[in-house]
Amino acid sequence: MDLSGTWRARPADDDVRRSGIGLDTDDRDWEQVPVPGHWRCTPAFADSDGPLLYRTSFELPAPGDDQRTWIKVGGVFYQADVWFDGAYLGDPEGYFVPAAFDVTALARLTEQHVLAVEVSCPPQPTSRNRRTLTGAFQGARAAAPGWNPGGLWRPVEVLTTGPVRIDRCRVLCRDANSSRAHLRLAARLDSDRACKVQVLTVVDGDVLAEHDHALATGVNELAWVLDVGDPRLWWPWSLGDQPLTAVTVEVRIDGALSDRHHVVTGLREVAVDDGIVSVNGERLFTKGVVVEPTHLDLARVDPGELRRDVESARDAGLDLLRLKGHITRDDFYAAADELGMLVWQDLPLQGGYARSVRRPAVAQARAAVDVLGHHPSILLWCAHDTPETRAIGQQLPTWNKTILDRWVKRAREKADETRPVIAHSGVAPHLPQLEAADSHLWFGWGRGDVRDRSRFAANMPSMVRFVSEFGAQSVPHSAEFVDPTRWPRLDWSALAERHGLDRSTMDRYVPPARSVSFTAWRDATQQHQADVARLTIETLRRLKYRPTGGFCLSSLADAAPRVSTALLDHHRRPKLALHAVADACRPVVVVADQPPAVLHPGERCAIDVHVVSDLRTPLPTVRCTASLRGGGLSRQWQWEGDVPADSCVRVGTLQFLAPDAGGDLVLDLVLELAPGTPDGAVVTNRYLSTVSR
Numbered sequence: 195m196d197l198s199g200t201w202r203a204r205p206a207d208d209d210v211r212r213s214g215i216g217l218d219t220d221d222r223d224w225e226q227v228p229v230p231g232h233w234r235c236t237p238a239f240a241d242s243d244g245p246l247l248y249r250t251s252f253e254l255p256a257p258g259d260d261q262r263t264w265i266k267v268g269g270v271f272y273q274a275d276v277w278f279d280g281a282y283l284g285d286p287e288g289y290f291v292p293a294a295f296d297v298t299a300l301a302r303l304t305e306q307h308v309l310a311v312e313v314s315c316p317p318q319p320t321s322r323n324r325r326t327l328t329g330a331f332q333g334a335r336a337a338a339p340g341w342n343p344g345g346l347w348r349p350v351e352v353l354t355t356g357p358v359r360i361d362r363c364r365v366l367c368r369d370a371n372s373s374r375a376h377l378r379l380a381a382r383l384d385s386d387r388a389c390k391v392q393v394l395t396v397v398d399g400d401v402l403a404e405h406d407h408a409l410a411t412g413v414n415e416l417a418w419v420l421d422v423g424d425p426r427l428w429w430p431w432s433l434g435d436q437p438l439t440a441v442t443v444e445v446r447i448d449g450a451l452s453d454r455h456h457v458v459t460g461l462r463e464v465a466v467d468d469g470i471v472s473v474n475g476e477r478l479f480t481k482g483v484v485v486e487p488t489h490l491d492l493a494r495v496d497p498g499e500l501r502r503d504v505e506s507a508r509d510a511g512l513d514l515l516r517l518k519g520h521i522t523r524d525d526f527y528a529a530a531d532e533l534g535m536l537v538w539q540d541l542p543l544q545g546g547y548a549r550s551v552r553r554p555a556v557a558q559a560r561a562a563v564d565v566l567g568h569h570p571s572i573l574l575w576c577a578h579d580t581p582e583t584r585a586i587g588q589q590l591p592t593w594n595k596t597i598l599d600r601w602v603k604r605a606r607e608k609a610d611e612t613r614p615v616i617a618h619s620g621v622a623p624h625l626p627q628l629e630a631a632d633s634h635l636w637f638g639w640g641r642g643d644v645r646d647r648s649r650f651a652a653n654m655p656s657m658v659r660f661v662s663e664f665g666a667q668s669v670p671h672s673a674e675f676v677d678p679t680r681w682p683r684l685d686w687s688a689l690a691e692r693h694g695l696d697r698s699t700m701d702r703y704v705p706p707a708r709s710v711s712f713t714a715w716r717d718a719t720q721q722h723q724a725d726v727a728r729l730t731i732e733t734l735r736r737l738k739y740r741p742t743g744g745f746c747l748s749s750l751a752d753a754a755p756r757v758s759t760a761l762l763d764h765h766r767r768p769k770l771a772l773h774a775v776a777d778a779c780r781p782v783v784v785v786a787d788q789p790p791a792v793l794h795p796g797e798r799c800a801i802d803v804h805v806v807s808d809l810r811t812p813l814p815t816v817r818c819t820a821s822l823r824g825g826g827l828s829r830q831w832q833w834e835g836d837v838p839a840d841s842c843v844r845v846g847t848l849q850f851l852a853p854d855a856g857g858d859l860v861l862d863l864v865l866e867l868a869p870g871t872p873d874g875a876v877v878t879n880r881y882l883s884t885v886s887r
Contacts, residue, residue: 288557365377513535635657792886
């Protein structure tokens, strides 16, 4: 039975806790609230930080002799206390962790019932001493200022099982090849009696394993392995197809079904070595994007919208989605599985946390494997996003980076040995760990010029093994939160406080004072964002496997009206950067070392030209032409040769003197491919410089 619908709620205090949980409470004057939902979406609680007490009444037939009745709370933001007919059931914690409670004895007393749930989601500081694992949904840059996600955001259900219930079941694919896939399964069975059971494992309709077990009363832990012969391997979209495999675990007593657990998974093997990803033994230069929450109202977000975000990333040539600081709805992961997108999954830990969070963080790290581990799209787990922003905090031992993150990483490694786990993201090399797992490098936005990245990579190659954040802010087309008629006297404070504008950094790179209108400034911010994204991606692809294994730019889409690094605004209208990213992520590109923005007359230049191919087959006899024009200069270079599969090759070097005449200098690159290649017959690129007078 699904208890979704209209419930009653009111602010929780001691009087309500005493009188509001029983069958005889008159709740007609309580506010109506939707479940699933977030309480701030109800006008009466639009400014509330809770806690709230929720109630609903329902009828339920008494369970049979060999039946058990359960209340399942699918998801609560963030903590709850649960009562059934006035009896206390428990206190679930963690917004993505479902909880179930046995109410069989109470359900046999009467057919009229009341379920009461007190929900708490206290406000959190933005960066340090946080106490709840709400991640990007609360106090983060992606969330609206003051937003509180509190509420029952997933359905609440009444379930009926036999004497034994599958409380949790973990299905993981450890390794796979063309002849065999190795599955590891674990289940926790809750039995109301000592009994013997048969546990069946069904794969795509065939029973591949059957085991007999003697259970004790209470919780029983089981683990087993299963080999699947001649598996249909799951691949990222750029490497192959995405066949999915149905796995069902059934528990039977004397042949009668007591409970079952069903998941859809994929058979594949993943690994990450020095930032280089391999799937089923094939290495892959991963091109990714950071994914913020699709919508702050997670309870009512359209599953189609989640899928369209995944499709937008794939259409841009990307193959990796980093879910930054949050776990989202199941529909997102199902879409990634079906579309062949890899997922970097963060635990909802962002910024600094108080010491009291260690125990719930470890428990939720294990629970995340139970909830999500069967998805083939999930490539790796990350324990903590940016635990330290201060330079000294990144170099010296700290509670978050040194203690908390190690506990969470260890918990996930024990729960899931089939995937890589990293302790944190965005932490520079430090003693005793002098190699960075990943880096946040904001050249062109807060740190120098985007052209400085090549020199930085040459001096510190360990910092570009995997770049997990870069980009620049821009103003979206859908800027209804701005009054353009007030230009240039906009409400700059509101843009910074409510809509995310980094005013000081914007003044440095795209100063509003240089634009004659709001439209001109908006277009300039989008062009700068596009240039930063394209030039950074080209630099990292030019370093393919030597040493760079991939990247994630920031970010895909906004959840609310914002000035941000997103490629799509909150209405999903694309910015210029989306097209630039799609061009830079084509399977075959021709790129040059980024010329200086400004050249002086007579300055000597040497620019290398590279061809990068992600194709799995060689490109025979390609022709590359480079043309340089401007300031009275006109030169052309041409090369021919083969490009190996999945490689980056230097095809030649342009050497020239900057002309004496000032003006724009345009470098055009043209790569002519053999017929039948995915990008067609011709690939082009262009670079602009200015010769100072």
